[in-house]
Amino acid sequence: MPLLSGDDVAVSSTLVDLLKGDALNRALAASQLGWSPALEAAPGIWRAPFLIYALGDSYAAVRLLAYQSLRRVPGFEAIEYDYLADDETRQRQIAEARNRWSEVASGAIDGLDHSIPLTLQGWPNPRVIERLLTQQDRRGVHIVE
Numbered sequence: 001m002p003l004l005s006g007d008d009v010a011v012s013s014t015l016v017d018l019l020k021g022d023a024l025n026r027a028l029a030a031s032q033l034g035w036s037p038a039l040e041a042a043p044g045i046w047r048a049p050f051l052i053y054a055l056g057d058s059y060a061a062v063r064l065l066a067y068q069s070l071r072r073v074p075g076f077e078a079i080e081y082d083y084l085a086d087d088e089t090r091q092r093q094i095a096e097a098r099n100r101w102s103e104v105a106s107g108a109i110d111g112l113d114h115s116i117p118l119t120l121q122g123w124p125n126p127r128v129i130e131r132l133l134t135q136q137d138r139r140g141v142h143i144v145e
Helices: 013-020 023-032 036-041 048-054 060-070 087-104 126-134
Strands: none
Touching: 013 023, 013 048, 013 126, 023 048, 023 060, 048 060, 048 087
16 A cells, blocks of 8 residues: 555545646546535535636646536536636636635535635635645646547
C-alpha cells in the first residue's frame, strides 16, 4: 500500500482529481460529483463551489461535465452556462454561478467531513484551491476514436 501524505490524506480524492488531476481525471471527477450514487452517498450542496471552479477549466469536456453536475445541485438546476462560449461570456456566467452560491451557501458546511476544504463562510479554502490548481497536470490529452 502506498504511503499517503499531504492533500492525499487531508482532501477528498475527488476534489484533488477535479482541481489537480490531468484532463481525464478532472473530467471523471466532475462527472462523479453529479453521479446519482455519489449524491446519495455524500448529499448536500457543498460540491457546488468546486464545480464552479471547474467551469473555468481549460478543457471543454471538463467544463461540460462540471456544468451538468452543477445543475444536479439543489439551487443550481436553472443555472445557465455555455461551455463553448468565448472567455468573456463564460466568465460572466461563472460570476453568476458564484453569486448564486453566495445566496445558498449558508449551512453548506454543517456536518461536513474535514476533507471538504470549505471555509466557515462556505467558500473553498483559497490556500488549498490555489495549491491544487498550481499543481494541476496540464499535459495535453488526445483521445483517438
